[in-house]
Amino acid sequence: MSEKKSRLEEIKAELEKLNINPTFFARKEIHELPNVLSTDEKIVYLVEGRNKTTQHHIILVATDRRLIFIDKEFMYGLKVEDFSYNKVSSIQYEKSLMLASIDISIADNILEIDGVGKYEAELFCEKVRDFMSRPKEYFQPKSEPSVLDQLEQLGRLKENGVITEEEFAEQKKKLINKL
Template identity: 30%
Template sequence: MHTLKSVKERFDEVGVTDKFGTKKEIKELPNILADDEIINYATSGFLEGNTWLLVTTNKRVIFLDKGMLFGMKQKEIALNKINSISQKRGLMMGEIHIWDGADKFHITHCKKETIQPFIDATNKAIEELNNGSYIMGSSDKSNLSQIKELKELLDMGAISEDEFNSQKEKLLG
């Protein structure tokens, strides 16, 4: 279960520096994340005329906008639905563009230095999802079968000993 403290610690671990105007969204994030969801990076930007928190995880990209007094707007794109992600950078600010087949999300006023880490984290998560590295989220497999699958990946040389031990420890948790 995620807590505000664990979210903030994870933000520090992955180097999230841009939290401008998103304190309410960050407080809401633990309620939105699945127990097995891992934050890879986050930034903020403008979407639909408001400041939104953008979070990329091992499962999806989440967009959050908590109203001044009440209400929460949430959008998300599953990683396997993302067709393309690109950027446009100016002198101090930039934009992130994400296509999911049907829609294009055009996020403006992002801090320039946070754009590339956000895109890199998202692309890495997509690649790992496509390669089967995030097998922890499989709801139809027991932890034991997941550990067996990890061991096979280790034996094949597809993952390192450290990766195997880390994932096994999480599964045995």
């Protein structure tokens, strides 16, 4: 079994333990998680919904390190945005009759996600608020990944079609120049 496949199986097992059952619509984003998460990064909670701006189906992932927004669309490619919890100024949810929406304020930007399950939106916001209240030192990386680790991650991104050959070459050159 390939490394990506085994990592994907670990992630699916992690989601199952958290009692998170993503729908069929989130499968593309879930399959990108092995490329997005660090090896020892743990998912705290995950919700799926619709980006109010683009109307694309997306997932929001709260990990033990950061908040990640993943949008994988067939025609538009992959969009990943991640935010340190200490950059999030507020997170709120609003329930309607059937579903809920989540608004996340980061600097001068507001991410708006709707079509989220009511219970899931509330729980997600609680989990994120818990991390927002932690001291900045909590989020400092334990150790800087080595250049070799970064090159391996870069290779996986290229191998999986997340970045082009040109982007790979450019980033590889930057990393090698650090040596």
